[in-house]
Amino acid sequence: MTRTEFLQICGAVGWGLPFQNLFAHRSNYRSSTRRGNVVIIGAGAAGLTAGYILKQQGISFKILEANTNYGGRMKVLDNFVDYPIGLGAEWIASGTLLFDRIANRQGISEQIATAGYTQDDEYGVWYNGKLVRGNLSTLTYRRFVNSSWFGFFEKFIVPEIAKDIQYQQVVQSVDYAGNKVLVKTSNTEFVADQVIVTVPIKILKEGKIHFNPALPKKKLEAINEAVVWDGLKAFIEFKEKFYPAFVDFVITPATDGQVSYYDASFGQDSERSVLGLFAVGEPAKRYGMLNHNDVKNYILAELDEIFSNQATPNYLQHIVQNWSKEPYIEGAYISDYTDVRVVRALQASVQDKVYFAGDCYTSGKDWGNVHNAVESAWSSIKEILD
Numbered sequence: 001m002t003r004t005e006f007l008q009i010c011g012a013v014g015w016g017l018p019f020q021n022l023f024a025h026r027s028n029y030r031s032s033t034r035r036g037n038v039v040i041i042g043a044g045a046a047g048l049t050a051g052y053i054l055k056q057q058g059i060s061f062k063i064l065e066a067n068t069n070y071g072g073r074m075k076v077l078d079n080f081v082d083y084p085i086g087l088g089a090e091w092i093a094s095g096t097l098l099f100d101r102i103a104n105r106q107g108i109s110e111q112i113a114t115a116g117y118t119q120d121d122e123y124g125v126w127y128n129g130k131l132v133r134g135n136l137s138t139l140t141y142r143r144f145v146n147s148s149w150f151g152f153f154e155k156f157i158v159p160e161i162a163k164d165i166q167y168q169q170v171v172q173s174v175d176y177a178g179n180k181v182l183v184k185t186s187n188t189e190f191v192a193d194q195v196i197v198t199v200p201i202k203i204l205k206e207g208k209i210h211f212n213p214a215l216p217k218k219k220l221e222a223i224n225e226a227v228v229w230d231g232l233k234a235f236i237e238f239k240e241k242f243y244p245a246f247v248d249f250v251i252t253p254a255t256d257g258q259v260s261y262y263d264a265s266f267g268q269d270s271e272r273s274v275l276g277l278f279a280v281g282e283p284a285k286r287y288g289m290l291n292h293n294d295v296k297n298y299i300l301a302e303l304d305e306i307f308s309n310q311a312t313p314n315y316l317q318h319i320v321q322n323w324s325k326e327p328y329i330e331g332a333y334i335s336d337y338t339d340v341r342v343v344r345a346l347q348a349s350v351q352d353k354v355y356f357a358g359d360c361y362t363s364g365k366d367w368g369n370v371h372n373a374v375e376s377a378w379s380s381i382k383e384i385l386d
């Protein structure tokens with residue numbers, strides 16, 4: 001089973017229950033005499049989720065974020081058209097009840113409009129210079145309508161924890177040799193009982209955070225072995241729509257990555273026609289090496305070939321988000337074809353003091369999505385509480 005098929009099945013059957021298990025002993029925990037505090041490194045989906053649960057548990061924590069805002073790879077652009085553009089996470093690859101579970105409140109999912117695909121939505125595969133058209137069959141992903149993953153966290157999660165997030169705190173070292181953990185940033189240091197590391201794996205691969213003592217051999221091997229895909233998205237506004245809901249390119253070998261063009265205005269309450277480009281892995285490099293204007297010309301030439309010269313005359317504006325060049329992120333996510341044992345080793349905690357959460361530090365069942373980042377945060381907190 002491929003990861004995509006796995007995701008479709010997850011979407012179809014709903015989602016697992018780790019969160020409910022975690023909160024089953026919440027009241028016991030509250031009555032305990034636990035003291036101490038947790039430092040969370042990174043304010044993406046995993047870091048925010050971890051902070052939100054700790055807040056609900058009454059446990060002291062701080063989130064240290066290198067950037068000037070929270071969200072990480074959920075970044076959005078609000079002023080391109082009349083709805084928010086998800087520059088990273090855009091689709092909901094889990095059931096929407098996940099919103100209730102993240103916020104730990106019922107009824108949130110009903111407040112968030114989403115749009116799903118139907119079997120009648122047009123689909124195409126670009127192969128050998130030909131567009132083979134058909135219909136979308138079983139794609140269970142949903143899209144936010146006039147909102148985003150970022151918008152969900154902004155509205156329902158961040159208000160509870162905003163004062164516990166410190167920005168422009170680039171963590172440089174984690175010293176867990178003693179009883180406490182010492183976390184040093186470029187300008188200050190923090191002492192904690194436990195630390196949860198949620199930075200993208202590329203940051204660890206490049207040794208940008210120094211650990212003392214060094215991380216265990218198995219963990220270091222997994223960090224070295226994990227292949228981080230390059231990632232780029234572009235959005236092109238056209239005068240009118242001339243493309244189907246999705247066009248996938250056939251990539252050979254498939255392990256190299258993915259390229260898709262898709263209707264980014266799908267389901268939106270908008271008259272604007274925006275086509276998205278999603279490219280990860282090796283194919284992302286051919287777009288990522290070009291400057292803003294050259295990438296436009298490259299994309300328009302590609303689309304003119306696919307859609308009989310309808311792209312260039314309809315072009316209005318475009319934007320590009322190159323995740324491989326994004327500070328503190330430096331890539332898209334780990335390859336869809338990563339060995340599950342590597343992913344599990346990435347997640348493993350160290351000496352009951354250093355925990356890992358984020359889209360690649362998972363149980364190995366799945367990775368690379370917001371819901372995986374959320375689930376791994378739940379697992380880390382459960383481990384800390386246990």
Ligand SMILES: Cc1cc2nc3c(=O)[nH]c(=O)nc-3n(C[C@H](O)[C@H](O)[C@H](O)COP(=O)(O)OP(=O)(O)OC[C@H]3O[C@@H](n4cnc5c(N)ncnc54)[C@H](O)[C@@H]3O)c2cc1C
Nearest residue numbers: 042044045046066072073089090091171328358359369370
């Ligand atoms: C192109 C693209 C498309 C995607 N599409 C989807 C999609 O449609 N649906 C979906 O569910 N998911 C999608 N994803 C994946 C999704 O965005 C991620 O899985 C999720 O946002 C990861 O959250 P995280 O908390 O693990 O990591 P991040 O969001 O990367 O957060 C980590 C945080 O750590 C911070 N940081 C880094 N270094 C330091 C340091 N030294 N000190 C302090 N802070 C630091 C970073 O600034 C960042 O804020 C996509 C990703 C990409 C790149």
